[in-house]
Amino acid sequence: MAINPETQNPTEANIRFEEWKSTENKQHLVSRKRLTKEWEKRAKDNRLDTYWTRFPLRGKKGGEPPFQLGKVAVPSGNGMVSVPWTVWEKSDRLHDKEVEFYSVIRAEKHFIDAGYKKLSSKYSFVRFGQVIEDCGVDGFFFHPSKKHYVYCESKFTRDETLFASWKADKKKVWARLSNYGGKRQMGWDWIHERAQRAFKRPSGITEEMSDAEVDKIFEEAAEMKAAAAKKLGTRWVNVYGADHVPVCPGVYSFTSGEAGVGSSNELVVDWPFTPDKTEFIELNEEFDAWAAQRTGNGTAAPAQGSGG
Numbered sequence: 483m484a485i486n487p488e489t490q491n492p493t494e495a496n497i498r499f500e501e502w503k504s505t506e507n508k509q510h511l512v513s514r515k516r517l518t519k520e521w522e523k524r525a526k527d528n529r530l531d532t533y534w535t536r537f538p539l540r541g542k543k544g545g546e547p548p549f550q551l552g553k554v555a556v557p558s559g560n561g562m563v564s565v566p567w568t569v570w571e572k573s574d575r576l577h578d579k580e581v582e583f584y585s586v587i588r589a590e591k592h593f594i595d596a597g598y599k600k601l602s603s604k605y606s607f608v609r610f611g612q613v614i615e616d617c618g619v620d621g622f623f624f625h626p627s628k629k630h631y632v633y634c635e636s637k638f639t640r641d642e643t644l645f646a647s648w649k650a651d652k653k654k655v656w657a658r659l660s661n662y663g664g665k666r667q668m669g670w671d672w673i674h675e676r677a678q679r680a681f682k683r684p685s686g687i688t689e690e691m692s693d694a695e696v697d698k699i700f701e702e703a704a705e706m707k708a709a710a711a712k713k714l715g716t717r718w719v720n721v722y723g724a725d726h727v728p729v730c731p732g733v734y735s736f737t738s739g740e741a742g743v744g745s746s747n748e749l750v751v752d753w754p755f756t757p758d759k760t761e762f763i764e765l766n767e768e769f770d771a772w773a774a775q776r777t778g779n780g781t782a783a784p785a786q787g788s789g790g
Contacts, residue, residue: 645723
């Protein structure tokens with residue numbers, strides 16, 4: 483049975499042991515084995531955000547990682563020990579990219595459940611020998627039967643009062659969209675530029691992929707590039723704010739610091755959230771006119787507590 487992190491925090495991980503001689507090691511590991519069935523359905527034929535594969539999260543630089551397991555030793559002998567696990571965490575302990583992901587998954591749920599397919603909108607490049615895939619539009623969706631494209635940028639704030647003000651005044655959301663080299667974020671020129679980069683260096687390609695899988699990624703990147711060039715579809719910003727966030731939905735397993743002692747069972751973590759329509763702000767000609775009145779120099783400073 484799945485747990486709800488908001489109402490069942492902390493939860494417990496049960497670790498069984500038999501004929502064990504303890505070393506009093508209190509360090510334990512948690513890993514996400516797979517998505518929940520609900521999200522596995524959404525992941526099929528969709529390019530979900532790469533942050534779905536990033537667990538455990540690192541948190542802010544210099545701080546303790548979020549979603550910690552309690553420090554409980556596995557005793558000698560036979561039995562089972564319960565280790566507390568924090569599954570509802572202060573959002574201030576996560577860095578900005580990590581908390582912004584909580585807005586991204588709300589957009590994924592919203593549009594995929596409405597019949598849209600999520601195509602890759604990210605592009606990759608190498609920095610200091612590491613492949614970076616955090617670039618592009620947060621969400622690019624296509625509805626096969628309606629032949630409709632959606633470009634969606636996600637913004638998060640740790641300040642719930644600020645979140646309420648975003649929903650009440652769309653121009654406050656517009657102000658969160660920065661200038662990049664004279665191009666306003668979510669303006670058509672900006673979207674097309676990123677679509678071109680995603681076509682040249684699409685993200686998500688691995689050595690294990692077949693030629694057909696790689697071709698599919700390039701095909702979808704080409705679709706995105708062509709749609710952006712023709713300004714087809716609608717543009718949206720989805721916003722979300724919370725001072726606490728849950729561990730992401732998934733099936734988790736646990737391993738004790740005591741070598742060879744594993745978890746007695748899998749723990750399914752759900753999050754029965756429903757994105758509200760007021761979280762989605764459409765960008766239209768009024769936004770373009772507003773953006774045209776602003777200078778193309780500089781980059782807007784992030785709002786306090788903003789993850790995007």
